[in-house]
Amino acid sequence: MNEQDSTEFGATAVRLDQGHIEGxxxxxxxxxxxxxxxxxxxxxxxxxxxxxxxxxxxxALFTLSILGTVAFLASYFLIGLDRTIFIPGIGExxxxxxxxxxxxALTLLGIGFGAVHWAKTLMPDEEVVExxxxxxxxxxxxxxxVTTLTDGGEASQITRRPMIKYTLGGAxxxxxxxxxxxxxxxxxxxRSPAEELSLTFWDGGESTGGHAxxxxxxxLMRDPQNTPIKAEDVTIGSVFHVMPEGLxxxxxxxxxxxxxxxxxxxxxxxxxxxxxxxxxKSQKERDWGYQGIVAYSKICTHVGCPVGLYEQQTxxxxxxCHQSTFDVTDDCKVIFGPAKRALPQLPITVDAEGYxxxxxxxxxxxxxxxxxxx
Amino acid sequence: MSTSTTSRPADGLRDExxxxxxxxxxxxxxxxxxxxxxxxxxxxxxxxxxxLMKKVFPDHWSFMLGEIAMYSMIICLLTGAFLxxxxxxxxxxxxxEGSYVPLRGVSMxxxxxxxLNISFEVRGGLLIRQIHHWAALMFVxxxxxxxxxxxxxxxxxxxxxxxxxxxxxLALLAIVEGFAGYSLPDDLLxxxxxxxxxxxxxxxxxIGSYLSWGIFGGAFPGEMIIPxxxxxxxxxxxxxxxxLFSAHIILVAMQKHTQFPGPGRTNDNVVGFPVMPVYAAKAxxxxxxxxGVIVLISGLVGxxxxxxxxxYDPSPVTAGSQPDWYMxxxxxxxxxxxxxxxxxxxxxxxxLNIALGALVLLPLVxxxxxxxxxxxxxxxxxKREHHLLQxxxxxxxxxxxxxxxxxxxxxxxxxxGNDIIAIKFGMSINDITVMFRWGLFLLPxxxxxxxxxxxxxxxxxxxxxxxxxxxxxxxxxxxxxxFSERHEEIxxxxxxxMVEHEPVxxxxxxxxxxxxxxxxxxxxxxxxxxxxSRFYYGDAVNPVTPAELDQAxxxxxxxxxxxxxEGGRH
Numbered sequence: 001m002n003e004q005d006s007t008e009f010g011a012t013a014v015r016l017d018q019g020h021i022e023g024x025x026x027x028x029x030x031x032x033x034x035x036x037x038x039x040x041x042x043x044x045x046x047x048x049x050x051x052x053x054x055x056x057x058x059x060a061l062f063t064l065s066i067l068g069t070v071a072f073l074a075s076y077f078l079i080g081l082d083r084t085i086f087i088p089g090i091g092e093x094x095x096x097x098x099x100x101x102x103x104x105a106l107t108l109l110g111i112g113f114g115a116v117h118w119a120k121t122l123m124p125d126e127e128v129v130e131x132x133x134x135x136x137x138x139x140x141x142x143x144x145x146v147t148t149l150t151d152g153g154e155a156s157q158i159t160r161r162p163m164i165k166y167t168l169g170g171a172x173x174x175x176x177x178x179x180x181x182x183x184x185x186x187x188x189x190x191r192s193p194a195e196e197l198s199l200t201f202w203d204g205g206e207s208t209g210g211h212a213x214x215x216x217x218x219x220l221m222r223d224p225q226n227t228p229i230k231a232e233d234v235t236i237g238s239v240f241h242v243m244p245e246g247l248x249x250x251x252x253x254x255x256x257x258x259x260x261x262x263x264x265x266x267x268x269x270x271x272x273x274x275x276x277x278x279x280x281k282s283q284k285e286r287d288w289g290y291q292g293i294v295a296y297s298k299i300c301t302h303v304g305c306p307v308g309l310y311e312q313q314t315x316x317x318x319x320x321c322h323q324s325t326f327d328v329t330d331d332c333k334v335i336f337g338p339a340k341r342a343l344p345q346l347p348i349t350v351d352a353e354g355y356x357x358x359x360x361x362x363x364x365x366x367x368x369x370x371x372x373x374x
Numbered sequence: 375m376s377t378s379t380t381s382r383p384a385d386g387l388r389d390e391x392x393x394x395x396x397x398x399x400x401x402x403x404x405x406x407x408x409x410x411x412x413x414x415x416x417x418x419x420x421x422x423x424x425x426l427m428k429k430v431f432p433d434h435w436s437f438m439l440g441e442i443a444m445y446s447m448i449i450c451l452l453t454g455a456f457l458x459x460x461x462x463x464x465x466x467x468x469x470x471e472g473s474y475v476p477l478r479g480v481s482m483x484x485x486x487x488x489x490l491n492i493s494f495e496v497r498g499g500l501l502i503r504q505i506h507h508w509a510a511l512m513f514v515x516x517x518x519x520x521x522x523x524x525x526x527x528x529x530x531x532x533x534x535x536x537x538x539x540x541x542x543x544l545a546l547l548a549i550v551e552g553f554a555g556y557s558l559p560d561d562l563l564x565x566x567x568x569x570x571x572x573x574x575x576x577x578x579x580x581i582g583s584y585l586s587w588g589i590f591g592g593a594f595p596g597e598m599i600i601p602x603x604x605x606x607x608x609x610x611x612x613x614x615x616x617x618l619f620s621a622h623i624i625l626v627a628m629q630k631h632t633q634f635p636g637p638g639r640t641n642d643n644v645v646g647f648p649v650m651p652v653y654a655a656k657a658x659x660x661x662x663x664x665x666g667v668i669v670l671i672s673g674l675v676g677x678x679x680x681x682x683x684x685x686y687d688p689s690p691v692t693a694g695s696q697p698d699w700y701m702x703x704x705x706x707x708x709x710x711x712x713x714x715x716x717x718x719x720x721x722x723x724x725x726l727n728i729a730l731g732a733l734v735l736l737p738l739v740x741x742x743x744x745x746x747x748x749x750x751x752x753x754x755x756x757k758r759e760h761h762l763l764q765x766x767x768x769x770x771x772x773x774x775x776x777x778x779x780x781x782x783x784x785x786x787x788x789x790x791g792n793d794i795i796a797i798k799f800g801m802s803i804n805d806i807t808v809m810f811r812w813g814l815f816l817l818p819x820x821x822x823x824x825x826x827x828x829x830x831x832x833x834x835x836x837x838x839x840x841x842x843x844x845x846x847x848x849x850x851x852x853x854x855x856x857f858s859e860r861h862e863e864i865x866x867x868x869x870x871x872m873v874e875h876e877p878v879x880x881x882x883x884x885x886x887x888x889x890x891x892x893x894x895x896x897x898x899x900x901x902x903x904x905x906x907s908r909f910y911y912g913d914a915v916n917p918v919t920p921a922e923l924d925q926a927x928x929x930x931x932x933x934x935x936x937x938x939x940e941g942g943r944h
Contacts, residue, residue: 027921031873034866036638036645076497081473090674097500101673104501108666115659123652130430130644132630132761135533189587196593197576197583208593223689241689254481263593266569266688298689303573303708303728304594305566308691320693321570322709323793323803336804338708338727340716368573369725370583374718 036127044121054121058114065110068103075099194372198365201244201258201268202346202358208260219245220272220295220348220356226251228355229272234293237312240272242295244358267366269298269306270346272356273328275315281330288347290356295346296332297366300324302339304368317343341369431653432633432646436527439520441657445664446513447548447619453506454608460496462488463558463604465597474681482560482685485600489559489680504672510552511677512668514700517545525746525776527763529632531756535747537625542744544618546736547611549700554607556678556698560600563678565686566695568599570705574732577725595688635762635874637867642761694793703739706789707731710811739783753906755881767836768875770829771910777825778818785814826913833915836872839864840918841926877916881907 043050075096083095136142158165196207204213219228223241226248234240247264249257258264277292285294296317298306305321315328316335324337332343344366347359365373414420431437464484470477472487473494492499521541524530530538553571557564572594576586591598630644639645647653683692697705708731715727750772751757766773788795789810796803843861850858881904 027924029919029921031866031870031918031920033640033874034637034870037867081494081497087674093674093676094500096497097504098673100498100501101504101669105666105670105673108662108669112659112662112664112666115655116663119652119655119659123655125647125652127638127645128430128648129638130428130630130646132642132644135629135759184588187588187591189584189592193583193587193593243689260593262595262686262688266594269689302713303570303577303732305569305573305695306689306691309693320691320695320793321566322705323807324713325804334713337807338711338713340713340725340727368576368728369716369723370576370586371578371580371722371724372583373723374721 036129039126042121042125051122054117058118058122061110061114061117063110065107065114068106068108068110071103072100072107075103192372194370197367197370198373199267200362200366201247201264202270203361205246206258206260206264207267208263215361217349217351217357217359219351220270220358221245221248223248223269224251230354231290231293231350231356232354234272234274234356236274236276236292238274239310239312241298242270242272244268244270266304267299270295271298271307271310271317273310273315275329279315279329285329285331285345288345288359290348290350293348293356294328295348295356295358296326296328296343297346297362298343299367300339301334301341301343301366302337302368307343426627427648427650427654429627429630429649430644430646431631431649431657432639432644434634436523437631438660439516439523441660442664443513443516443520444619444623445661446509446516446668447615448661449509449665449668450506450513451612451616453502453509454612456502457492457506458608460488460492460499461485461558461604463601465560465595465600477681477684480685483600485558485560486680486685489561493681501669501672504675504677505668507556507677508672508675509668510555511698511700512664514545514548514552517541517548518700521545521743522776522780526766526769526773527632527634528760528769528772529763530747531760532747532751533629533759534625534632535751537622537629538747539744540618540622540625542740544615544622545743546740547615547618551607551611551615552698553701554603554611557603558600558607559678559680560686561680562683562686562690562692563680563695565595565688566691567697567701568595568603568686569688574728577728578733579724579729595686630761632761632763635765635871637870639762641759644761694797696790696794699787702790703783703786704731704735706786706792706810707735709789709792709807710786710814712811735786742779753910762874764875765871767829767832770826770833770913773829774822774826778822781818781821782814785810785817830913830915837915837918840869840872841923873917873919875917878911878914880904880911880914 044054045051079096079099081094081096084092085095085098086092087098153159195212196209199207199212201207202218204215204218206213220240220242221228221244223243226243228245229240229242243265246256247258247261247268249255249261272293272295274291274293277286280286280289280292280294286292288294298308300307300319300321302319302322302324305319307317307319307324307326309318309320310316310328311318317326317328317332318324319326319337319339322338324339325335326332326339326343327335332345334340334342344362344364346362348356349359351357410420462484466484467481468484468487470480470482470487470490472478472490474490477490489503492503494500524538524541553567557568557571572586572590575589576582578585586594589599589602590596591602631646633639633644633646636645647656696702708728711727711731713727715730716723716725718724789807792803792806792810795801795806843863846860846862848860850860852858
């Protein structure tokens with residue numbers, strides 16, 4: 001060690017309030033390391049019987065491992081994947097998985113415990129001392145590296161011919177571009193995603209591509225049945241998962257529906273609820289709804305999880321991901337949790353046949369915020 | 375165990391210790407020598423291998439934490455290779471026709487269908503899947519606790535700062551790898567996780583929407599995210615993990631393992647057992663034990679039963695959607711950040727309620743971790759090599775800082791379970807969330823203070839034990855009628871652990887102004903330094919010195935190490 005050892009913080013520093021007593025003749029400043037404790041012999045060191053017993057234990061563990069492997073192979077070939085087994089305290093489970101797991105665990109644990117037990121009982125347990133050496137190289141070795149580098153630099157003449165240095169630096173620096181440009185260029189969108197983020201299927205159809213379609217009123221369809229909803233079907237307290245007409249495929253044939261179904265669903269999902277109109281506090285909400293039936297985007301304005309939990313008594317919507325809570329009686333404003341913005345409302349009315357239809361698309365982008373959303 | 379021993383140099387050999395002597399090789403040795411000779415003729419590796427086989431490792435249970443992490447990672451690699459044979463990393467649509475009846479005929483992605491196939495049709499497939507998932511959880515648990523051990527014992531000090539930084543990067547990579555992995559099956563739960571991740575990305579200032587489009591190849595969810603996460607999960611991140619992990623291990627071997635202080639152990643030696651045969655058996659055996667335990671859990675306890683959730687669809691959701699535990703702290707931060715942190719101005723929207731928790735917190739945590747050794751070294755001015763660990767009590771401020779940091783982390787992590795806590799304890803989720811918000815500001819300072827006081831008390835108790843000996847429980851009655859307890863002096867061996875650490879003192883400065891009233895040029899920096907030094911070392915309790923012990927003996931003259939109970943302690 002270097003001489004800093006004793007000076008840096010003063011190995012002698014002692015606090016006076018800790019009962020410090022001046023050292024006096026013959027008493028060292030610090031206690032001396034008393035050295036390794038005496039070795040305590042083990043049973044296996046003391047008697048042949050002890051050693052023999054340890055050997056038997058190790059052999060038993062290794063044998064257990066072999067038996068585990070046999071059991072594993074038997075389970076693999078004999079236990080059908082459809083069989084179940086009841087294990088007390090854990091429950092009903094697949095028999096194959098349980099048998100394979102337990103037998104393989106035996107195989108592994110037998111080897112593991114056997115080896116460790118062997119090491120602990122029979123292998124030497126007297127500690128061995130190895131000396132450390134300073135990690136740093138000698139001063140000469142360090143100097144030699146510096147010299148080699150500077151000499152090499154001299155020999156290459158890079159120091160004397162600076163243009164080589166600059167152009168090499170430039171070339172190496174620019175070399176990153178042919179690597180990075182294709183990656184970034186390939187991944188990057190070449191037009192602003194903002195438009196597409198602001199559109200939904202309710203705007204009149206497919207929103208992917210980011211071209212605003214012409215608005216048309218769409219029926220509110222039950223998800224996943226894909227059937228239209230009559231206003232009188234929506235009783236007070238009920239809640240419907242809704243998709244726009246034309247998004248979902250036919251339930252029977254699986255045909256039709258939007259081309260980018262999941263992408264459209266991720267933006268168009270709507271929750272339909274009916275409240276007592278007198279409970280609604282906002283005139284806008286009443287106007288955009290129909291006789292107390294209101295439709296709100298189901299996509300949380302926090303990070304986009306579906307707002308799945310509706311409390312009928314309090315008319316609160318709760319997002320199960322981060323617990324943002326929205327008040328359905330008051331424009332779905334945030335009353336608790338990390339979201340900032342209210343859930344966007346979908347203006348609805350009924351068509352000639354009495355089915356609920358959209359009156360206009362969402363007035364603002366749904367889902368999580370983004371920089372250019374306004 | 376007998377602790378009486380003759381005094382001899384700390385690193386000396388015992389009388390009965392024998393040095394390895396070159397005995398005549400037996401038949402087995404000759405055979406082995408033949409093969410080894412063939413290899414050595416072509417590689418010259420005998421010297422290096424011989425050195426490694428004799429390498430000494432110190433023994434302590436806490437040194438196995440890193441081993442558990444290493445083995446769990448290897449188990450993940452082995453089982454992961456198995457899973458790639460059947461898993462189809464594609465969001466392409468398919469209709470499930472497999473043997474799991476409830477989902478037959480359901481439209482889903484090929485990724486989800488192939489995960490169901492691994493779980494229900496491939497024999498042992500479910501077991502391997504569960505081993506993979508359990509081992510991944512174990513990996514992150516073990517490396518986290520390993521990190522705690524390294525932190526609280528000061529093992530990150532010079533010369534091991536680089537390895538601490540590598541370890542921090544490994545820890546970050548491990549949780550990113552985990553996230554990429556559990557997002558692959560494309561079931562409803564994992565898809566909800568990806569959905570939230572998309573939300574995080576989308577709220578990044580300025581470039582959020584572009585970033586999201588770039589990552590997802592267009593609108594969420596798209597068909598690109600599963601294959602991209604797959605190549606990150608099986609190629610990119612594992613390559614980095616293995617590379618950095620190798621560097622981590624090589625540095626441990628080069629720098630030699632740290633050891634706990636104790637009789638015979640010094641900063642210049644390593645006391646322990648050689649690789650051949652002891653550590654080969656112990657560490658090798660321990661791999662099988664870790665593997666065996668994970669397999670046993672995987673055989674008996676189901677994890678991530680993806681068939682229960684159904685295929686991913688952006689409109690439904692399951693209640694109690696939770697990420698795997700190691701992502702919990704980021705998720706919890708998102709639950710605690712209030713909505714008013716989103717601002718709209720000049721036609722743009724800045725969502726700090728999300729960006730802080732989702733985009734800033736993760737890199738911030740690992741940056742703070744990574745730089746800690748350098749901050750502490752700057753604070754303590756300690757530039758020496760340290761190979762002896764510190765008992766956490768002997769670095770009270772560090773221990774307290776660490777505990778405060780763990781408190782913050784834990785609050786975030788438990789906040790991610792606020793819904794579960796609300797259900798299990800029948801509490802209001804709003805109250806719990808508000809409690810966590812307050813706790814975030816109140817608890818860390820409290821924990822810091824309590825931890826520091828506990829450390830100092832333990833140090834004082836060590837001093838007390840050294841000075842006054844061990845309480846024997848034997849009560850003596852003096853002729854005058856007083857009662858006292860007999861104290862027994864502890865052995866030099868036992869004492870050493872309590873007195874070996876270095877005494878410390880705060881940095882003391884001279885006058886900051888000279889006799890003419892002119893401030894020293896760097897007096898401000900120095901004053902700040904001193905303040906930090908006082909913060910770090912201010913309350914230090916230093917070890918007993920031989921002189922103090924000697925004095926304590928004098929104080930007890932005639933009493934033979936007894937303390938009068940009425941008299942109290944000195």
